[in-house]
Amino acid sequence: MAIWEGGLATHLRQPGAPRPRTDMPGALGGGASAPSPGWYFRAGMASCMATSIALEAALHGIELTRLEVEAHSESDARGMLGSADVPSAPLRFWLKVSVESPHASEAALRALVAAADAHSPMVEAVRRPVAVEIDLQLRAVPGA
Numbered sequence: 001m002a003i004w005e006g007g008l009a010t011h012l013r014q015p016g017a018p019r020p021r022t023d024m025p026g027a028l029g030g031g032a033s034a035p036s037p038g039w040y041f042r043a044g045m046a047s048c049m050a051t052s053i054a055l056e057a058a059l060h061g062i063e064l065t066r067l068e069v070e071a072h073s074e075s076d077a078r079g080m081l082g083s084a085d086v087p088s089a090p091l092r093f094w095l096k097v098s099v100e101s102p103h104a105s106e107a108a109l110r111a112l113v114a115a116a117d118a119h120s121p122m123v124e125a126v127r128r129p130v131a132v133e134i135d136l137q138l139r140a141v142p143g144a
Helices: 037-059 077-081 106-119 121-127
Strands: 002-006 009-012 066-074 092-100
Touching: 037 066, 037 092, 037 106, 037 121, 092 106, 106 121
Parallel strands: none
Antiparallel strands: 002 009, 066 092
16 A cells, blocks of 8 residues: 655555655655655666566576566656646666576576576566556545
8 A cells, every 4th residue: 555645756565564754856746755656666667577587497407596687667757747639657677687597508508597587477467468447536525
């Protein structure tokens, strides 16, 4: 759950978990007091892919000595602000995967990453359109 703190900042809440915060960069009107929602999106994509690779490695008995996934995106903020006819979503997204194994061949590691790529839930959610429904709950304040 995301709870608005004022301005463009929120904090995130999940029972039993830390409460990270979000904010937007100053150039977009935020206070730059915390990572942006886009940063968390990229972090989620990177961690989901890393988890998928680790799962695939375990399934195939491949020992890993290093696994790092960096997520990058290219966006045009004008789309988010509605000031130009460009998408509000990232225009480009890519993952940089670094993986090492003491015993697996490069071909085996490529196959491992390809299998993880095919089964990573967050990557799939970005690659294929997923309907997003909004359950809107409103309460008007009388006299406001």
